[in-house]
Every structure is written in structure tokens, then in C-alpha cells.
Amino acid sequence: MNVRLLEHIVGTSSSSAEVTPDGVQDIAASAMWDRGYDGSEVVVAVLDTGCNNHPDLAGQIKGGKNFTTDYGGDSDNFSDNHFHGTHVAGTIAAVRGNGIGVVGVAPDVKLLVLKVLSSDGSGGVYNIIEAIDYAIAWRGPQGQRVRVISMSLGTIWAPQDFHDAIKRADAADIAIVCASGNIGDGNSETNEVNYPAYYPECIAVGAYDMWGGVAYFSNSNNQIDICAPGVNVLSTSNSGGYVYSSGTSMAAPHVAGALALIANKLDKAFGRHATSRELYEELINRNTILLDVASTLQGYGALRFVGAATMPVKKVRISDVDFEAALSWLKDHGMFNTPAYWRNNAVVGKTIRGDYMREALIKIYIVQGLGAQVEK
Incomplete structure (x- = not known):
């Protein structure tokens, strides 16, 4: 039983000067950076094709593991032999201020790279289950734990064991972000279902384009939670360069990065680690603006940190x-x-x-x- 990636490549870019990609700008992530919320002290587990040591990800990777048979099954080699995982990682965590390339949503967040998909972009469900359990149990040198899991992958059918693993992550107080899927037909009244996004414990992310419409390929169903930029998204490539790509795969990491920023905000406000439920409620109640489209396509709305900056007196x-x-x-x-x-x-x-x-x-x-x- 194979799980597949949820994207397609649009084009390449030679980004020599540092730029903030359109999607990161559109969600107004900088409004959170300006308040000192940049993802610091938060760890996001990225379950994907692995990740390479890209210049824009220098110092961002805390650890990782390979759950595939790539590289002879060497569990310590979690490098990306596809491109997808490095692209997702860049959207979440590309550093700010190095003068090159792109900036991620949470430019000081740390990543746990779990390679669950092979060079052809496919992988077994049980590899993913094993990786989820690894993420739950993982602890950093200072006792850090995973706060967010990001999965830009999906399958139209899955065993109960997959749902059970998701439930374990949810019970461990980890926010689980998943791409909703790319088999949408543009009709909000028809259901297109991909797992794990369709599980109620997951935050299912649809894609919108920069014209303000839900992307034609984005799944519709009653479990969609939010939509985020997912068309012509510029991010890091495993070649060391940069590539544009489209898909709900590209939307989900915007939300994973946003949750890291929200974690900074709420942790400071509460004087403790915010729960995954508190992160979710802040995400959907305070940081979105509704589009005038059916909820089966957009969930609670489009990700945007509206009003995140400190208000003036006027x-x-x-x-x-x-x-x-x-x-x-x-x-x-x-x-x-x-x-x-x-x-x-x-x-x-x-x-x-x-x-x-x-x-x-x-x-x-x-x-x-x-x-x-x-x-x-």
C-alpha cells in the first residue's frame, strides 16, 4: 500500500538575493516576526522524502532518520533524493538574514527530518506509522519534543493502524498538519478524500492561489480545516537551488510554520507550553480571513496573520x-x-x-x- 506526494513542479529559480516568497508574504508572517515570534525553541517533524543540507537550512535540522530502503536502508542517511522534502522544509524553516535564497514562515524553527518516501515519491504506510511513533518518542538534547508533525503526502485508502498512529500523536499533544490532497474537481459538493488529512485529529490544509481562489486541484470535503498558499510556491530544492511547485503539499508547510509562530506567542502569554488544541484554536479563530467560498473547500478560511502587529493608539x-x-x-x-x-x-x-x-x-x-x- 503506497502513499504518494501531493505536488507537481512548476519551474526553477536562481534566487541569488534573499527574497520572501509570495506565500510567506501573503500570510503576513512578518507581522509575527516583528513581535519576536520566529519559531525559536519549536521542533517540527517533517515526514517526507528527506532533506538536504541546503544553505538556507543551515543549522535548522536537529536530527532525522531514514525509514525507507533508499541508501541501502541506512537509517542515518535521511538526505533528499527527490526534491519534495527539501522544498517543504524551506517553506517551514528557511533562515532569514543570510542574504540569499528564500525565507521560511518560521525562520528560527528546528526540524526533525523523517524520510518516509523514496526517490520516486512513494512509500509504505507502515514506514509512516513507524516515523510517527519515532516523532512522538523523540527528545532533543535539552529535552525538546516535537510540537508539530507536517505530512505533505496521502493515500485514498489506509488501514486502521494508520489512524491509530495519528491518534497516538494527537494524544501526545502534537499538532498534526496534513495536505488535503490534489484530486479536487472544483465542485464543492463532491468529496475527495485523502488520508491522513481526512482523519479528524489532523489539520487538513487546502491550497489557494495568489488571486484569492481555491486551487482547482484542492480536495473538497467536510474535514478541511484551513487553506494556505499552494500555487507557484518558491522554496528550496535538494540540488541546492530553488524551485517553484504547486500542490496542497506546498500549502501544508505554511500552516506547520504558522503553528510554530503561534506556539511562540501562546507559550509566552501562558508561561507554559500551549497545548495542540490551543494552537489549533488560535490558528482558526485569530489568524484567518474567510473567502466567500464553500467551507468544504476552505474550512475556516485562508491562513493570514491579520492584525498580528501591535496596534497603535489611533x-x-x-x-x-x-x-x-x-x-x-x-x-x-x-x-x-x-x-x-x-x-x-x-x-x-x-x-x-x-x-x-x-x-x-x-x-x-x-x-x-x-x-x-x-x-x-
């Missing part, structure tokens, strides 16, 4: 802001969809949802565009 009333001016500014700064779309779908008095969306858009404009709080 306050502005919603009634004082012109809707058209807000739409124009939002469009210029990469907001979802076009002004015409919002004029037609978020006008005052059209629907309760329309009123809500109009107010939400103006609030975002006030916070980000005017640099002010909304006056009560």
Missing part, C-alpha cells in the same frame, strides 16, 4: 471609511479577489454575510492601511 470608525477607497487599497496590496467582486458580494444590506464581509474588509484596511484601531 482609532477610526468604520462609518468614516469609504468602502471604495478600502477596496482600492486592499487590491493594491494583494487582497483576495477584485474590487468588482466585493462590490457585488459584500454590499450593505444585501445579505448578513455581505454586511459582515464588508465590515471585515474595512477593518483590515483600517488596521493595515491606516495603521489604526477600529473605534468601538
Whole structure:
């Protein structure tokens, strides 16, 4: 029984100067960095094709293990002989400030690299189960443990043993992030199911494009939790260079990195390690903005750290802001969809949802565009 990767390569890039990829910009990760939340002290286990010692991942890998027969079954050789695992790792953890390449969502997070897929991008379910249990038991030199598991892989059928392993990780207080799958047909009323994403214990991540729509290939079902950038995503390649790739595989690591930032925020606020449930609730309740599409495609919305930066004292009333001016500014700064779309779908008095969306858009404009709080 094979599990497969959930991506396809779009193109390559020779990124000589440091850039923040569009997806990392779009989720406003820098708003968290500005507050000192960069993923430090958080360990994310990446179950994938392995990871190479890319310059943008220098110092980010805490350890790893090979669960495949690649490299003669050498368990200590978890290097990436595909490209996928290194790409995922870069989106989560590429360092910031080295002057080259790309920046990840959580540029100071640490990775546990668990190679469960071979050079052809496939692997056995029981290899993954073994890796999940390894991640649960792993402890770092200072007693660190895995807070997040990231899996950009899937299968349309899985044994109960797979679900049992997921339940063990959930019981161990690990947030489990999974790509939802790439067999979507664009119809929100039909279900496309991939495991482990469909298990209720997992955070199932769909993909959206930079135009603000859910990607045509992204699965729809009642277990989707959130969507994140997944089209033309630039990240690290196992060759030492950079590659663009699309898929829910590319969306999931944005969420895994975001959870590391959220862990920093909540750990500081609580004076203890936040639970995986607390991380999840913060993810879906405070760091997303809803798209006007069915929940079976987008879950609770699109990942975005709206309002994460410290608010200034200045306050502005919603009634004082012109809707058209807000739409124009939002469009210029990469907001979802076009002004015409919002004029037609978020006008005052059209629907309760329309009123809500109009107010939400103006609030975002006030916070980000005017640099002010909304006056009560």
C-alpha cells in the first residue's frame, strides 16, 4: 500500500538575493516576526522524502532518520533524493538574514527530518506509522519534543493502524498538519478524500492561489480545516537551488510554520507550553480571513496573520471609511479577489454575510492601511 506526494513542479529559480516568497508574504508572517515570534525553541517533524543540507537550512535540522530502503536502508542517511522534502522544509524553516535564497514562515524553527518516501515519491504506510511513533518518542538534547508533525503526502485508502498512529500523536499533544490532497474537481459538493488529512485529529490544509481562489486541484470535503498558499510556491530544492511547485503539499508547510509562530506567542502569554488544541484554536479563530467560498473547500478560511502587529493608539470608525477607497487599497496590496467582486458580494444590506464581509474588509484596511484601531 503506497502513499504518494501531493505536488507537481512548476519551474526553477536562481534566487541569488534573499527574497520572501509570495506565500510567506501573503500570510503576513512578518507581522509575527516583528513581535519576536520566529519559531525559536519549536521542533517540527517533517515526514517526507528527506532533506538536504541546503544553505538556507543551515543549522535548522536537529536530527532525522531514514525509514525507507533508499541508501541501502541506512537509517542515518535521511538526505533528499527527490526534491519534495527539501522544498517543504524551506517553506517551514528557511533562515532569514543570510542574504540569499528564500525565507521560511518560521525562520528560527528546528526540524526533525523523517524520510518516509523514496526517490520516486512513494512509500509504505507502515514506514509512516513507524516515523510517527519515532516523532512522538523523540527528545532533543535539552529535552525538546516535537510540537508539530507536517505530512505533505496521502493515500485514498489506509488501514486502521494508520489512524491509530495519528491518534497516538494527537494524544501526545502534537499538532498534526496534513495536505488535503490534489484530486479536487472544483465542485464543492463532491468529496475527495485523502488520508491522513481526512482523519479528524489532523489539520487538513487546502491550497489557494495568489488571486484569492481555491486551487482547482484542492480536495473538497467536510474535514478541511484551513487553506494556505499552494500555487507557484518558491522554496528550496535538494540540488541546492530553488524551485517553484504547486500542490496542497506546498500549502501544508505554511500552516506547520504558522503553528510554530503561534506556539511562540501562546507559550509566552501562558508561561507554559500551549497545548495542540490551543494552537489549533488560535490558528482558526485569530489568524484567518474567510473567502466567500464553500467551507468544504476552505474550512475556516485562508491562513493570514491579520492584525498580528501591535496596534497603535489611533482609532477610526468604520462609518468614516469609504468602502471604495478600502477596496482600492486592499487590491493594491494583494487582497483576495477584485474590487468588482466585493462590490457585488459584500454590499450593505444585501445579505448578513455581505454586511459582515464588508465590515471585515474595512477593518483590515483600517488596521493595515491606516495603521489604526477600529473605534468601538
